[in-house]
Amino acid sequence: MPHRAGSLATVANAIAEFGGVIGDVTTVSVGRRESIREITVEVRDKPAAEQLAVTLGGLEGVSIHWFHDRAFIAHDGGKLEMRSTREIKTNQDVRDVYTPGVARVCTAIAEHPQIAPRFTTLGRSVAICTNGTRVLGLGDIGPVASLPVMEGKAIFYSQLVGLSAVPILIDTKDVDEFVETVVRIAPSFGGIHLEDISAPECFEIERRLIEALDKPVMHDDVHGTAVVTLAAAIAACRHVGRRLDEAVVGQIGLGAAGWGIATLIKDAGAERVVGFDPMPAARERAAASGIEASGSLEDVMAVADVVVATSGRPGLIDPSLVRPGQVILALTNPDPEIDPDDALAAGAAFAADGTSVNNVLGYPGIFQGALQAGATGITTEMKRAAAWALAGLTVESELVPEVLDPEVHSCVAQAVRQAAIDAGATGPAV
Numbered sequence: 237m238p239h240r241a242g243s244l245a246t247v248a249n250a251i252a253e254f255g256g257v258i259g260d261v262t263t264v265s266v267g268r269r270e271s272i273r274e275i276t277v278e279v280r281d282k283p284a285a286e287q288l289a290v291t292l293g294g295l296e297g298v299s300i301h302w303f304h305d306r307a308f309i310a311h312d313g314g315k316l317e318m319r320s321t322r323e324i325k326t327n328q329d330v331r332d333v334y335t336p337g338v339a340r341v342c343t344a345i346a347e348h349p350q351i352a353p354r355f356t357t358l359g360r361s362v363a364i365c366t367n368g369t370r371v372l373g374l375g376d377i378g379p380v381a382s383l384p385v386m387e388g389k390a391i392f393y394s395q396l397v398g399l400s401a402v403p404i405l406i407d408t409k410d411v412d413e414f415v416e417t418v419v420r421i422a423p424s425f426g427g428i429h430l431e432d433i434s435a436p437e438c439f440e441i442e443r444r445l446i447e448a449l450d451k452p453v454m455h456d457d458v459h460g461t462a463v464v465t466l467a468a469a470i471a472a473c474r475h476v477g478r479r480l481d482e483a484v485v486g487q488i489g490l491g492a493a494g495w496g497i498a499t500l501i502k503d504a505g506a507e508r509v510v511g512f513d514p515m516p517a518a519r520e521r522a523a524a525s526g527i528e529a530s531g532s533l534e535d536v537m538a539v540a541d542v543v544v545a546t547s548g549r550p551g552l553i554d555p556s557l558v559r560p561g562q563v564i565l566a567l568t569n570p571d572p573e574i575d576p577d578d579a580l581a582a583g584a585a586f587a588a589d590g591t592s593v594n595n596v597l598g599y600p601g602i603f604q605g606a607l608q609a610g611a612t613g614i615t616t617e618m619k620r621a622a623a624w625a626l627a628g629l630t631v632e633s634e635l636v637p638e639v640l641d642p643e644v645h646s647c648v649a650q651a652v653r654q655a656a657i658d659a660g661a662t663g664p665a666v
Contacts, residue, residue, distance in 0.1 A: 238269065238296075239268065246295060256277040258275060272301075316390055341355055360607065362399055362426065363422070365404045366385075368380070369437070370438075376434065390402065396645045397604040397642075414437075418449075419445070425451075428449065428452070435495075451611075454614045455496075460602065461546075461593075462500040463622045463626070464636060466619075467630070468588070478541065486511070487512075489548065499525050509527050513547075541561075541563065552574070553573045562583070565590075569591070593635065597626055601652060602622050609652070609653040618655045621655035
C-alpha cells in the first residue's frame, strides 16, 4: 500500500465495511513510497475471502500479492510426527536401547507386567479413537476427514501435559466392530480417549470398553465437556452468590454432551436437574439416569435457577423466557441459544456463551492424573475433582481459567490423581 498517512486506515475501513474482523497486522517492509503488511482477517468463508481480496485490490495504490487460509497453512504436512525420546550417538547406545539390552527389559516386563508403564510409553500414551460419525458441527464426515480434529487433540496432550496421543481412525459404524478393534489395539496405549462418535452408539461403545479394559476409557464429548461445564457452572453461581447444591439446574439438549453435563451436575449435588430434548429417546436416556425429563423448553426455563444449553440450535431461547436472577450458559458454538447480552438485558444475573467453555481444559489433565495414579478407570469422583480444581483456579472476572496455562492442567492432574488414589481405583502408579 502507499506509505503515507491514512493508507492503513483506508484498508482497515474497507475490511470493516466488508464485515471482516482484523486479527494480526505485521509490517513486512517499509519503503519511501510503499509499505508491505501482512494482515490476518476473519471472514465468513472462502468465497468471502476471495471477494475481500478483490475489494482491497481495487483501492488506490493497493495491491494484493497473495492470500492464504491460515487454517490450511497450520495443517500443511499434518500436525503430528513420531519422535524418539532418546538420542543414539554410540554403539553402546544401540546396545542399550535395542539388542541386547532391550531383551532384559522385555524379560522383566514379562515377569512383572506392572512395571510396563514405567519402562515403556504405556505410562504416557493415549489412543484417540474415532469413526468420524459426529465431528464438531459437521456431522458424519468419516474417519479420514476427522483426522485434523484428532491431531489437534493430540497437540494439546503433548503441549499441556506431556502425554503422547495417537489418532486411531476406525472405519466402521458397527458398534461390535468398533469395540473389538479398540480392544485389540488397547495394549499399545495407557488410556483410550473416545472422540466424535455419534449418539446413541457412543454410550454403548464407551460402556463396553470400560467393562472390557482395565485402563482409563473416556468419551471426551460426553465427560470432558461435562467436567468443564460443571466448573463453569460452579464459577457462575459464585459470581451471583448462589450455591450449586441449592439450585435447580436446567439442561437444554440431552445429546452426548448434554447428557454428560446433566448427570455430572446431578452427581455433584445439584438440588434438582431438569432436562429437555425434542428427541424422546434422549429424554428416556436422561430419565433412566435420574434426570427429570421435562416436556418442553418453557417448563425448564420456568423452574431452573441455572440453565445450561447444548442444543445445537442457535437462537433457541427467546429472551422472554429468561427469568430475573437466572444464570444462563448457552454453549452451542459458534452461535449460542441466546446471546449473553440479550440474556442479561432480559434479567439474567449472569450469562455466557461457549467461547470459553472448552473441553481442552479437561481431558489432558484428567488422563494425565489417571495415568499417574495407575488408574484402572475414570470414576465420577475423578471427574468431580477435575471440575472443582478448575473452578478453584478461576479468578473473579472469568468463567474458567486460562486454557493454555500448563499449571492449570497440572492442578487438574493432581486433583484427579488424588481422587483415584482415595477411591482405590488404581493399579501400579507411574
